[in-house]
Amino acid sequence: MRETGRSGCPINLTLEILGDRWSLIVLRDMMFGNRRHFRELLAKSDEGIASNILADRLKRLLENGLISRRDDASHKQKGIYSLTEMGISLVPVFAAMADWGRRFLPVTPEMSIRAEILAEGGPVLWQKFMSELRFLHLDAPRPVHSVLDELTAAYRDAVERKHAAESEPAGV
Amino acid sequence: MRETGRSGCPINLTLEILGDRWSLIVLRDMMFGNRRHFRELLAKSDEGIASNILADRLKRLLENGLISRRDDASHKQKGIYSLTEMGISLVPVFAAMADWGRRFLPVTPEMSIRAEILAEGGPVLWQKFMSELRFLHLDAPRPVHSVLDELTAAYRDAVERKHAAESEPAGV
């Protein structure tokens, strides 16, 4: 996308790789939604990325070393995308961005519950989550506790509470 | 730039505001370089933003509440841009991005010294820095210690060391 390196500033270099509307969305879905196939990333996204954009971003993320790709043994056409250590290391960035977003932007409660947990858990929880991602995406041993399950369960609870509240008569 | 909100996810909403190549560059220069005028942001940037892009980004950042603008009393044409609390609160995001960039991308040593200090200082240092930014950009009282001076001094030392090394004969 961009070929001319402008400066050696770490923030600038980070933005040259991730500074667009979709790259971090793709990584978010891989990281927090455990979406590993093209179609999963394409269809199950709340934001609706276009297929050509997704293909382009996956290519760029591959080239930049944030993700890797291998063939799915059970399906000759499927490819499985995995986070690399470089991609997994973005957890603190996501945590900081999500915490900022939930404090200053009109987020929905059920979408911000995971950001809240990550903010409260702090770096200790982030490290646990990163260990789990190394198990899911690399060949690291399984950790004793699943942060992803915890986050997903909290999200589902929030969605259920929302639906329950919506089906109740107003004002109760 | 973008008008359709896609989802209430905090990461998505953050990217709708800041997910482009230049918005965070502008905020970085205001925050770490204390650049407050249009021309300062235009000319003294290592990356060379175009003037129309800068004007557009300043407008968007104003609309989204990340910065404010007031007239410069000493110069009828100048406007002074300041970070709001919303903008100052991006310090942890910058720290996380800068730390990630310096670990995985080909940064130059003198440009990454500040990222290193911020990473080592952790949240305690970030809070000190944010207090200083509230003094510089809002009407908060002056803090006892200047993190910005510390960062700037370290950066200048690194630049001087670099120039000294370059003027030496090779291999010494």
Added chain:
DNA sequence: CCAACTGCTTGCAAATCGCAAGCGGTTTTG
């Protein structure tokens, strides 16, 4: 055999980008 699905590409109009020049006005300089 066939419908559904796989990752991914193509075509195209619209939006955005980077670059250069310029604008009316203000401040500094000689």
Added chain:
DNA sequence: CAAAACCGCTTGCGATTTGCAAGCAGTTGG
């Protein structure tokens, strides 16, 4: 006090990127 420099910001324009829809060859499951 006039010329030069500077101020924030806009305009024009060609090149790139985006969003959207459709489609492709190959694979799988019923």
